[in-house]
Amino acid sequence: MARNSHTYDFDFKWFASHLGLLLLLIAMIAGMLHVCAPFLPAPRATWDMDRTIMATKADLALKDEGADIVLIGDSSCLMNIDASQLGELTGKKIVNLGTVSFLDMKIFSELLDRYLKTQTKMPSEIVLMVHPDFLRRSSPSRSHVNWIHDYMAGKDHATNGKSWTSAEYLFGVHVIKGRLLAWLPRPLSGAFGSYFGFTSNLETYMREHQGSAVDPRSIKASDLRGSKEYRVSTANLRNAEAFTNVMPEDVQLTVALSPTPASFADEDLTTKFASILQEWKTALSADDILDSLPLALEDAQFANKTHLTPEASQAYTLKLSSLLKP
Amino acid sequence: MLFNSDTFLWFLLAFTLLYFVTRQNLSRRNWLILVASYCFYGWWDWRFLFLLLGSSLIDFYVGLALKKNAEAKIQKRLVTLSLGANLGALGIFKYFDFFSESLQTILTTLGMEVSTPMLHVILPVGISFYTFQSLSYTLDIYRKKLEPTNNLTAFLAYVAFFPQLVAGPIERASNLLPQFLTTRKVTQQSMEMGIWLIIWGLFKKVVLADNFGALSDMVYEDQDAEGAIVYFGTIAFGFQIYCDFSGYSDVARGLAYMMGFNLMVNFNLPYFATSPSDFWRRWHISLSTWFRDYLYIPLGGNRGGSSAMMRNLLITMLVAGLWHGAGWNFVLWGLWHGMMLCLFPSIPLPRRMQPLLGWFLTMIIIFYGWLLFRAQSMDHIMALTTSLFTWSFPLWIGSYILNLAVFMSPLLAMQIWQHRTNTIFPMLPHNRMIKSALMAICVIMTTVFWNTKGTPFIYFQF
Numbered sequence: 001m002a003r004n005s006h007t008y009d010f011d012f013k014w015f016a017s018h019l020g021l022l023l024l025l026i027a028m029i030a031g032m033l034h035v036c037a038p039f040l041p042a043p044r045a046t047w048d049m050d051r052t053i054m055a056t057k058a059d060l061a062l063k064d065e066g067a068d069i070v071l072i073g074d075s076s077c078l079m080n081i082d083a084s085q086l087g088e089l090t091g092k093k094i095v096n097l098g099t100v101s102f103l104d105m106k107i108f109s110e111l112l113d114r115y116l117k118t119q120t121k122m123p124s125e126i127v128l129m130v131h132p133d134f135l136r137r138s139s140p141s142r143s144h145v146n147w148i149h150d151y152m153a154g155k156d157h158a159t160n161g162k163s164w165t166s167a168e169y170l171f172g173v174h175v176i177k178g179r180l181l182a183w184l185p186r187p188l189s190g191a192f193g194s195y196f197g198f199t200s201n202l203e204t205y206m207r208e209h210q211g212s213a214v215d216p217r218s219i220k221a222s223d224l225r226g227s228k229e230y231r232v233s234t235a236n237l238r239n240a241e242a243f244t245n246v247m248p249e250d251v252q253l254t255v256a257l258s259p260t261p262a263s264f265a266d267e268d269l270t271t272k273f274a275s276i277l278q279e280w281k282t283a284l285s286a287d288d289i290l291d292s293l294p295l296a297l298e299d300a301q302f303a304n305k306t307h308l309t310p311e312a313s314q315a316y317t318l319k320l321s322s323l324l325k326p
Numbered sequence: 327m328l329f330n331s332d333t334f335l336w337f338l339l340a341f342t343l344l345y346f347v348t349r350q351n352l353s354r355r356n357w358l359i360l361v362a363s364y365c366f367y368g369w370w371d372w373r374f375l376f377l378l379l380g381s382s383l384i385d386f387y388v389g390l391a392l393k394k395n396a397e398a399k400i401q402k403r404l405v406t407l408s409l410g411a412n413l414g415a416l417g418i419f420k421y422f423d424f425f426s427e428s429l430q431t432i433l434t435t436l437g438m439e440v441s442t443p444m445l446h447v448i449l450p451v452g453i454s455f456y457t458f459q460s461l462s463y464t465l466d467i468y469r470k471k472l473e474p475t476n477n478l479t480a481f482l483a484y485v486a487f488f489p490q491l492v493a494g495p496i497e498r499a500s501n502l503l504p505q506f507l508t509t510r511k512v513t514q515q516s517m518e519m520g521i522w523l524i525i526w527g528l529f530k531k532v533v534l535a536d537n538f539g540a541l542s543d544m545v546y547e548d549q550d551a552e553g554a555i556v557y558f559g560t561i562a563f564g565f566q567i568y569c570d571f572s573g574y575s576d577v578a579r580g581l582a583y584m585m586g587f588n589l590m591v592n593f594n595l596p597y598f599a600t601s602p603s604d605f606w607r608r609w610h611i612s613l614s615t616w617f618r619d620y621l622y623i624p625l626g627g628n629r630g631g632s633s634a635m636m637r638n639l640l641i642t643m644l645v646a647g648l649w650h651g652a653g654w655n656f657v658l659w660g661l662w663h664g665m666m667l668c669l670f671p672s673i674p675l676p677r678r679m680q681p682l683l684g685w686f687l688t689m690i691i692i693f694y695g696w697l698l699f700r701a702q703s704m705d706h707i708m709a710l711t712t713s714l715f716t717w718s719f720p721l722w723i724g725s726y727i728l729n730l731a732v733f734m735s736p737l738l739a740m741q742i743w744q745h746r747t748n749t750i751f752p753m754l755p756h757n758r759m760i761k762s763a764l765m766a767i768c769v770i771m772t773t774v775f776w777n778t779k780g781t782p783f784i785y786f787q788f
Binding site (some may be wrong): 053176 | 348350351352354355453509510511512513514517519521540541545546547550551586641684720721722725726728729732758759762763765766767769770771773
């Protein structure tokens with residue numbers, strides 16, 4: 001006869017009541033978090049670099065800055081242009097609303113709309129600067145889009161997808177992350193950690209630089225990754241209309257392309273980019289193109305395929321200032 | 327498979343259901359543990375299951391042969407076979423490239439351009455743990471401290487027991503193997519302790535260790551870090567490695583408790599140690615006792631005067647350092663501890679101040695040891711050590727200290743409670759509501775920092 005595997009010196013009622021109490025308490029704490037959420041500080045779960053950038057820009061858009069020129073676009077706009085330096089060089093007030101490449105034109109237009117609605121004085125010019133890689137992209141990152149939507153709406157954000165979605169929401173994790181622990185600065189990883197330190201330091205840096213940041217990474221030219229295929233995706237052409245719709249009539253819209261590393265530039269790059277810029281300008285009904293900006297730069301000037309090094313971004317800002325001066 | 331991943335939670339759910347179904351039959355349950363443990367290990371890389379199985383089979387049959395053959399010469403050959411198989415596997419997978427590369431460096435320095443062979447093989451997860459566990463079985467039989475088992479399933483399950491397979495505690499056959507052979511007893515207390523250990527262990531890993539890790543990486547991944555931040559980065563790493571490793575051990579012991587097994591205590595408030603030898607009685611106890619019993623004592627231990635004892639300590643700690651990883655920083659770390667074990671007793675400390683001064687000096691020794699352990703190369707060690715004598719602060723030091731304080735406070739609160747009550751389960755005598763509330767808070771905080779894929783435990787690489 002087979003030997004019993006175990007003897008149990010407790011009854012299962014005891015076990016069930018213990019487990020039941022634990023689950024009940026978890027449910028009570030979670031319930032309390034849900035009930036108390038509206039009375040807690042507004043949600044601001046800036047737990048990583050992307051979310052810190054998005055939240056800072058959404059906040060910046062709510063300030064009556066009275067800027068003369070507004071820069072908006074993807075991360076190349078954020079990292080490659082120093083708005084405070086540009087302001088000094090042009091004698092104009094500049095604000096950089098550049099965010100991250102994972103968003104799309106719809107979010108850029110929402111951000112611009114938020115900014116314009118806050119201003120008592122309209123800017124004279126809006127410069128939309130994106131990297132050619134952004135133009136090729138057909139869809140944004142859903143998690144980034146959902147996060148910034150929730151943030152701008154002042155709503156708690158529970159991560160979408162996968163098995164922990166419901167658990168995160170049920171346990172009230174989003175309330176803890178966004179409202180209770182939002183004050184805790186989070187360490188940034190890699191070169192960003194060494195350069196900026198924590199999320200709060202990155203935020204301070206962007207505020208001090210009129211919304212601009214820098215990419216402190218250094219990369220060997222051989223490690224640069226990406227594609228040489230450049231075109232404007234249908235999604236971007238379609239979403240350009242949303243951007244055009246928020247543009248005030250008497251404000252000039254200028255479009256520009258960020259530079260790409262020389263090793264990602266074919267011989268016909270100038271022609272190709274000129275045609276892309278023209279197509280992009282038409283789709284946005286833009287007033288002007290900044291076609292004198294360099295389209296390709298030496299690989300050594302890049303921190304990754306789309307971001308310039310801090311030194312190169314200074315030179316690039318200088319070049320841009322000469323084009324923006326009246 | 328990581329304890330702190332969604333995959334493991336599903337695995338555990340399935341295992342618990344099957345474990346319940348097979349409750350009437352010891353043999354079936356052992357089979358279930360064996361299959362589950364092999365699935366657990368094979369999830370990472372199924373090819374290394376053959377290594378695990380091979381190592382276990384050799385030791386099982388060597389154990390039986392040792393009983394059959396009483397002749398000393400044959401017994402010696404058999405135990406050499408077991409040692410050769412286990413240490414040979416370790417040597418090939420873990421140390422071959424290290425020694426080969428080191429030899430090449432030496433030869434190049436001497437002006438000889440020789441290219442030494444390299445294997446470039448992946449290091450099987452947990453190989454240092456299960457080979458030592460399996461080895462202790464044959465060594466104990468050889469020393470007549472243990473009777474071999476003829477139950478192959480139980481033995482294979484003992485070596486591969488999934489809660490502690492990849493990062494310990496390194497169990498002795500004399501403690502764990504008999505538990506596979508007899509009816510196991512699950513009590514109210516063991517269930518309570520099991521649940522608490524799993525929750526607390528995961529909290530330590532997910533909430534504390536991973537956050538300390540992000541802090542220590544900021545310093546140790548930056549080759550230019552210097553000044554005060556190196557001190558704080560080293561403190562962060564000291565707490566990361568403690569929470570990471572002891573968190574794993576807690577989950578392992580908790581799972582075992584709930585399955586009716588009793589694994590040994592692997593950590594006992596190591597940062598309360600008042601001397602290096604006290605530290606090693608509290609830190610990774612299963613490894614330090616393994617080295618004590620199978621290396622230090624056979625070398626002569628404390629016998630033969632103080633110089634022989636110091637030699638034995640240095641050898642043991644050097645090997646212990648090398649056990650942790652194939653790198654010169656680990657060798658240096660082992661030697662550092664060996665030297666401190668030898669020298670610390672001769673430091674004159676005023677009797678009245680002994681506990682406090684002893685603790686303070688011990689912490690300096692331990693945490694400098696962590697600097698050696700965490701550094702990426704000998705040059706990095708030199709740079710970090712030099713930078714300890716410079717005094718500069720990065721702008722973000724305030725945020726760094728704030729983070730350290732936030733994540734240290736729950737750990738310190740619990741440890742002070744454990745220290746004062748002199749028990750690992752200080753909440754046990756308290757009423758159900760307090761215990762459950764504490765667990766509920768830990769569960770919720772763990773979900774806050776939970777990463778669905780899990781971040782690897784530091785000791786997996788060893």
